[in-house]
Amino acid sequence: MDRNKKIVKTSIIGIIVNILLVGFKMAIGVIANSIAIILDAVNNLTDVLSSLITIVGTKLANKKPDKEHPYGHGRIEYFTSIIIGAIILLAGILAIKESITKIINPSEVDYSIITLIIITVAVLTKILLGTYVKGIGKKIDSHSLMASGQDALMDAVLSFTTLIAGVLNFIWHISIEGYLGVLIGIFIIKASYEILKESLNLILGVRADGELSKSLKERINQFSEVQGTYDLNLHNYGPSNIIGSAHIQVRNNMTAEEIHILTREIEYAIYDEFKIILTLGIYAANDKGEFGEIKKELNNIIKEYKEILQVHGFYVDKSKNIFFDLILDFKAKDKEKIKKEIITKLKEKYPNYNCNIIIDLDVTD
Secondary structure, three states: OOHHHHHHHHHHHHHHHHHHHHHHHHHHHHHHOOHHHHHHHHHHHHHHHHHHHHHHHHHHHOOOOOOOOOOOOOOHHHHHHHHHHHHHHHHHHHHHHHHHHHHHOOOOOOOOHHHHHHHHHHHHHHHHHHHHHHHHHHHHOOHHHHHHHHHHHHHHHHHHHHHHHHHHHHHHOOOOHHHHHHHHHHHHHHHHHHHHHHHHHHHHOOOOOHHHHHHHHHHHHOOOOOOEEEEEEEEEOOOOOEEEEEEEEEEOOOOHHHHHHHHHHHHHHHHHHHOEEEEEEEEEEOOOHHHHHHHHHHHHHHOOOOOEEEEEEEEEOOOOEEEEEEEEOOOOOOHHHHHHHHHHHHHHHOOOOEEEEEEEEOOOO
16 A cells, blocks of 8 residues: 555544544533533544544645656645644644633533443543654655644543543542643643644754765765765655755766766665655866865865865866865854864965865755
């Protein structure tokens, strides 16, 4: 079964389970005159809506690329996660509001053994459903399913506190429904914040997964002609659509034909193994002899700067122009100042050479 079918199937299971829970809880809540159980039922109703949104989002995200959206529609999944997070946030706010009302204006609640048993079954059902949905979401990298699964687990916690309140009321006639509702509402809001934050980060663009970037570089470096891999950039256009670019360093006397063959082999290998479309640029290495001495002096200079993470792309042309890239820590306060200082120090040592530096961002491990 492909990824999209798994998402839809899992969401349909969630819809069926939640509709059954809504019916049972709403009936029990009305019979017992329990605002906590009724709120719990309403919360399950929002889960049905979340699952429906997940299905619609998956269908839209699976649309083929078109002229207006050449990279596809995969990021729609992140928007569905945001909508689900907003629904969870609303549920948390309503839970707090209704719970405060319950504290201010308490009413008689009538729990029974059957009521408590049904709530217990609901708690266990929600735990199983949440674990299942979240597990499937992690397995197929579906953020909307992970959000739905997290929502279900939060519902299980909410139902469990309702159970505690019911037991206390049934045995000792103590009513703490309102206070527990406020506490759970806070936890629900916290969960929604985490879902919204993660989804918004994915839309804005986040640092590539460290293990993935290291694996990609290691695989590229396995090609004997490659002397190093740098400037790896990965752009996520949906969980299953990653496009990237990188520079590889090769010996400076390779022919255009040799470079063409090498880059094609690498790009095919990366797509076959990682399903990532990769575009490669070339750095030519010429750090031998006199140029090697310049490189050695440069290495000594950069040791003075803890902000410098890496130097690459070193090349000296026949017109005595020195080229290289600097990767600076994001915490570096004045990147241009560091660049000018390095140029000045190299110029003092090699007055007949011109220094050209490009400052790179530390975007991948």
